[in-house]
Amino acid sequence: MTIAPVCPAPLMHHETVQMAHGAGGRLSQALMQRIFMPHLHNVFLDQLDDQAKLELQPGRVAFTTDTYVVSPVFFPGGNIGELAVNGTVNDLAVGGATPLYLSAGFVLEEGFALAELETIVISMAEAARKAGVMIVTGDTKVVGKGQCDKIFINTSGIGLIREGVSLSCRNLQPGDTIILSGTVGDHGMAIMTSREGLSFQSRITSDSAPLNGMITAMLDVNPQLHAMRDPTRGGVAATLNELAVSSSVGIEISEAAIPVKAEVRGACELLGIDPLHVANEGKLLLAVAAEDAAKVLAIIRSFEVGRDAAIIGHVVHDHPGMVVMRTPFGSRRIIDLPLGEQLPRIC
Amino acid sequence: MKYIDEYRDPELARKLLGEIRKKATRPWTIMEICGGQTHSILRNGIDQLLPDTIELVHGPGCPVCVTPLESIERALVIAGKKEVIFTSFGDMLRVPGSSKDLFMVRSEGGDVRIVFSPLDALQIARDNPHKEVVFFAVGFETTAPANAMAVWQAAREGIRNFSVLVSQVMVPPAMRAILSSAGNRVQGFLAAGHVCAVMGYEEYEPVALEFQVPIVPTGFEPVDLLAGILKTVELLEEGCAEVVNRYGRVVSREGNPAARALISKVFEVTDRQWRGIGSIAQSGLALREEFRAWDAEKKFNVTHISASESPLCMSGSVLQGALKPDACPAFGRECTPEHPLGATMVSTEGACAAYYTYHRNCNTL
Numbered sequence: 001m002t003i004a005p006v007c008p009a010p011l012m013h014h015e016t017v018q019m020a021h022g023a024g025g026r027l028s029q030a031l032m033q034r035i036f037m038p039h040l041h042n043v044f045l046d047q048l049d050d051q052a053k054l055e056l057q058p059g060r061v062a063f064t065t066d067t068y069v070v071s072p073v074f075f076p077g078g079n080i081g082e083l084a085v086n087g088t089v090n091d092l093a094v095g096g097a098t099p100l101y102l103s104a105g106f107v108l109e110e111g112f113a114l115a116e117l118e119t120i121v122i123s124m125a126e127a128a129r130k131a132g133v134m135i136v137t138g139d140t141k142v143v144g145k146g147q148c149d150k151i152f153i154n155t156s157g158i159g160l161i162r163e164g165v166s167l168s169c170r171n172l173q174p175g176d177t178i179i180l181s182g183t184v185g186d187h188g189m190a191i192m193t194s195r196e197g198l199s200f201q202s203r204i205t206s207d208s209a210p211l212n213g214m215i216t217a218m219l220d221v222n223p224q225l226h227a228m229r230d231p232t233r234g235g236v237a238a239t240l241n242e243l244a245v246s247s248s249v250g251i252e253i254s255e256a257a258i259p260v261k262a263e264v265r266g267a268c269e270l271l272g273i274d275p276l277h278v279a280n281e282g283k284l285l286l287a288v289a290a291e292d293a294a295k296v297l298a299i300i301r302s303f304e305v306g307r308d309a310a311i312i313g314h315v316v317h318d319h320p321g322m323v324v325m326r327t328p329f330g331s332r333r334i335i336d337l338p339l340g341e342q343l344p345r346i347c
Numbered sequence: 348m349k350y351i352d353e354y355r356d357p358e359l360a361r362k363l364l365g366e367i368r369k370k371a372t373r374p375w376t377i378m379e380i381c382g383g384q385t386h387s388i389l390r391n392g393i394d395q396l397l398p399d400t401i402e403l404v405h406g407p408g409c410p411v412c413v414t415p416l417e418s419i420e421r422a423l424v425i426a427g428k429k430e431v432i433f434t435s436f437g438d439m440l441r442v443p444g445s446s447k448d449l450f451m452v453r454s455e456g457g458d459v460r461i462v463f464s465p466l467d468a469l470q471i472a473r474d475n476p477h478k479e480v481v482f483f484a485v486g487f488e489t490t491a492p493a494n495a496m497a498v499w500q501a502a503r504e505g506i507r508n509f510s511v512l513v514s515q516v517m518v519p520p521a522m523r524a525i526l527s528s529a530g531n532r533v534q535g536f537l538a539a540g541h542v543c544a545v546m547g548y549e550e551y552e553p554v555a556l557e558f559q560v561p562i563v564p565t566g567f568e569p570v571d572l573l574a575g576i577l578k579t580v581e582l583l584e585e586g587c588a589e590v591v592n593r594y595g596r597v598v599s600r601e602g603n604p605a606a607r608a609l610i611s612k613v614f615e616v617t618d619r620q621w622r623g624i625g626s627i628a629q630s631g632l633a634l635r636e637e638f639r640a641w642d643a644e645k646k647f648n649v650t651h652i653s654a655s656e657s658p659l660c661m662s663g664s665v666l667q668g669a670l671k672p673d674a675c676p677a678f679g680r681e682c683t684p685e686h687p688l689g690a691t692m693v694s695t696e697g698a699c700a701a702y703y704t705y706h707r708n709c710n711t712l
Contacts, residue, residue, distance in 0.1 A: 265348060265351075266348060272695070329361075329396060330357075330392075331392020331393070331396050332395070333391075334704065334705055336704050339684050
């Protein structure tokens with residue numbers, strides 16, 4: 001057998017991320033042209049400038065940033081790409097803003113499969129389309145093998161705050177109704193049960209989803225919602241505590257009213273975890289005036305992502321800064337912030 | 348959800364509470380041994396629902412809480428070694444030694460990993476033949492079979508890069524210590540269901556007879572606990588110092604013979620230090636001579652490391668039921684889950700942590 005002579009030119013077709021993909025040279029360009037642009041292109045990104053030049057309507061602008069380091073990168077119900085888009089879209093939307101433009105910064109580990117990168121970019125494009133936002137600027141860096149874990153993504157986003165909306169975690173009033181837009185703990189348990197080292201199988205999938213459509217519908221009908229948060233890391237327990245502390249009010253919730261999927265409940269029982277401490281990526285917690293509660297609940301339930309919404313409690317004068325849960329037995333207990341790490345790198 | 352909902356049935360719980368109220372004619376002090384039961388009692392507010400005459404005091408059955416400081420110090424030294432992958436159940440990582448905890452060792456570059464079973468640690472040893480893999484084998488009779496199995500498998504397969512740091516303790520000697528102590532108030536026990544699943548309840552019969560206390564093996568769900576409390580109250584009212592099983596779906600008199608046989612094959616009974624309590628004779632397990640090659644204390648030569656407790660921490664009294672967590676002067680002030688003075692505030696099964704988490708400010712509840 002003879003080996004054909006090989007041209008000493010550098011190889012341009014790789015199946016994995018090379019250091020040169022982040023060096024600004026030919027491979028960087030190839031990465032742009034073959035993986036990012038075909039899926040993400042839009043009028044702003046197509047300029048290939050160092051910055052996107054945007055025109056915004058007059059008004060107040062919301063601006064947010066978040067970095068995604070989830071492990072595993074692909075998990076039941078999603079991947080790091082759609083999580084990075086949905087998370088930032090939701091952070092804008094819960095402030096009463098209409099999300100418009102996102103940036104995306106990638107840190108790639110040398111050796112990461114380009115096919116996997118492309119899958120992630122495709123789901124980012126898909127998530128952006130669903131949420132009605134554009135990814136208008138971006139950046140890619142490559143670090144050596146072992147210096148990051150496959151892929152980290154930062155997304156920042158801006159949106160325009162709707163007029164007449166003033167949502168704030170300081171707005172809770174005694175008497176307000178607390179609404180939760182669906183089942184708790186799906187994302188965190190999907191990650192946990194798909195981690196190496198936990199050898200059990202489940203059908204739990206992440207709830208990662210954009211919430212801006214549902215939020216817009218609510219604000220169209222009732223712009224006077226008091227507070228709205230997405231209970232991500234730390235779960236519903238952490239978010240309720242933040243709301244209670246910020247508004248110096250007490251919150252009382254009912255254990256029987258909290259929607260939890262049977263699979264999630266089972267996994268939490270096995271692992272000794274409180275579902276209220278587990279992260280969500282497609283849920284809302286709202287405080288609304290009691291007289292608006294039924295109307296708002298009906299709007300939430302009309303959306304697929306809000307199908308399982310429920311009234312879980314109300315705001316009280318007593319025990320300011322504290323969240324108390326009524327058990328089905330008639331006793332009460334404090335709902336505290338989760339302590340320490342339950343599982344690192346869930347988002 | 349099957350096997351859960353029927354044991355959390357509010358209607359059944361109400362009936363049992365009614366029965367307890369009817370049966371209890373005098374004040375009684377009952378100790379639940381197990382930290383898991385303490386946690387469930389406070390989480391479900393069972394203590395709030397009982398008549399005032401029934402006092403529950405919380406026992407020493409929290410493995411993290413009673414693991415002596417010197418074992419923690421030894422773990423920290425071993426985990427800091429370059430060649431070591433140190434594995435543990437998650438709770439142990441936050442328990443402070445005299446200057447740091449295992450999380451800090453990890454942040455300094457130590458390879459410290461949370462595992463859910465000692466057999467996972469053994470697998471890590473198989474996968475990393477050039478590393479020394481150590482498992483922190485703490486716990487009561489509940490964890491002993493799996494820990495014994497890991498050592499037994501390592502011996503059978505000749506896996507020499509695996510070892511266990513043993514701090515294994517047993518319930519009956521602790522009950523005897525509590526019942527023999529000067530100010531003991533405990534009149535009856537809820538025995539720990541999971542421990543009894545392994546060991547059975549035969550070994551509690553001499554304790555009940557000698558100290559004239561009823562002992563009732565009980566589960567962890569609200570209905571289990573209430574059924575256990577009801578039976579204990581009935582036995583106390585009748586003056587009956589017997590062992591009566593109220594966890595029949597899991598516990599039998601002889602326990603799990605295969606698990607017990609494996610424990611005796613790998614471990615032998617020894618004196619053991621209990622954090623906050625001190626040394627209790629014949630209260631622990633140590634590896635037998637033929638398994639010493641898997642003893643991390645010997646392998647890493649750390650037996651000389653000793654440590655003493657902070658004099659501020661009163662967890663010893665809490666663990667023996669002599670002091671309620673919120674009666675400790677440091678509770679919620681100098682001592683919180685973020686800055687624990689003692690292990691009872693660290694572990695999710697610790698009585699102080701359970702009070703802090705669920706009942707911190709009792710007058711608001």
